Amino acid sequence: MSVKFLKSILFTTFILIALLFVNCEDNNSSETNETARVQLKLVDEPGDYEEVNVEIIDIQYQSNEDEGWQSFTPEGEFPINVDITELIAGNSLLLANEVVPVGILKQVRLVLSDNNTLKIEGEEELIPLDTPSAQQSGLKLNLDEELEAGFVYSFILDWDVQKSIVKAGNSGKYILKPVIKVNAEISSGSISAKVIEIVEEVETPIINQIVEVYSTDDVLVKDTLTDENGNFVVQGLEAGTYTLKITKEGYLDFTSTEITVTVGNVEVLENIILELE
Structure with a gap:
């Protein structure tokens, strides 16, 4: 085999590898230019309860594309069980940290189970929290935030526990009607x-x-x-x-x-x- 032929093979191989590398770079650049990272952090405002235990079974978002609701991948796994009274003094729970397509992020919603409980000071037993079917199907939170490529957007879901629990007359029952405000860390x-x-x-x-x-x-x-x-x-x-x-x-x-x-x-x-x- 001649030296000239070997040089030709090596040159052709080098060109093919170079083209493959450029193509991969283009694909990675394209992905970067079309996505943003979204983080959801849950915090709580203080209330007059020792515990408020909620179970989140899904976290979804809706963009400006007509694709319906998409589910976030949670940081741990579903269901997410949390005592929201602990999310004070700078403590927060990272619910989601995910790359999503750019565009208008219209809404997110937390889907709750009916396995939610309350503990009142001075009482030992947990009290079941009646959760309306509307909340179980998904508590919708309006964002209307335009996501730009390459940016990280952290949204603080500020759960007001005091306003979220309603006592149903003299029946002794407590109803969970979540009141949550949303703030973006990029604007706060x-x-x-x-x-x-x-x-x-x-x-x-x-x-x-x-x-x-x-x-x-x-x-x-x-x-x-x-x-x-x-x-x-x-x-x-x-x-x-x-x-x-x-x-x-x-x-x-x-x-x-x-x-x-x-x-x-x-x-x-x-x-x-x-x-x-």
Whole structure:
């Protein structure tokens, strides 16, 4: 076999490999240009219940394409069982983290089972939560967000547990009617701090303390609880100016100075010290 013939074979092989590599790159580029990543995070606003246990059996989305409802692949597996009262003080549950086609993301919906329960302070047994069939078929949340290729969109599903539970007259039954607000992290910010008291010159965290966020018009916007270390994070705030208020029996009321929240940022404050009356 001549050297010239071997060179010809090697050259042809090199060209074929190069073309295959370019084709793969084009395909990968095409996928990148046509998809975005969507994350769904579940958080809770405090309520007067020890536990609110819900079971999610499907998470779906609907885009501007007439393809009907598509299911997200959950981070774990279905069903997702969660006590939503634990999703406070910066805790959240990542429900979905998935690549989807670009376009208008119109709605998402959580499909619940009828296996939902409630625990009231001072009572040992769990109370069944009656779940209307409309909620079982899917709680629809409007997004209407335009997804652009290559971006990551994180949506905070803020479940208001206090407004979501209705007592049915004198029957003793409780009905689950979820009230959930949706905020996009790309268009919101957060406030974080630690609440403490100083006892004999020692800093002590104040746990399970309600922290309220007010607008400049003195309207309550959101609230949350501190964790076992006294820390809290208020998520999903629109860009703007806010004040924090804390009221605790036996202590002086606390009102912060104005806090400016910007999109995509966490405003970390100095420790908040509550003083005894």
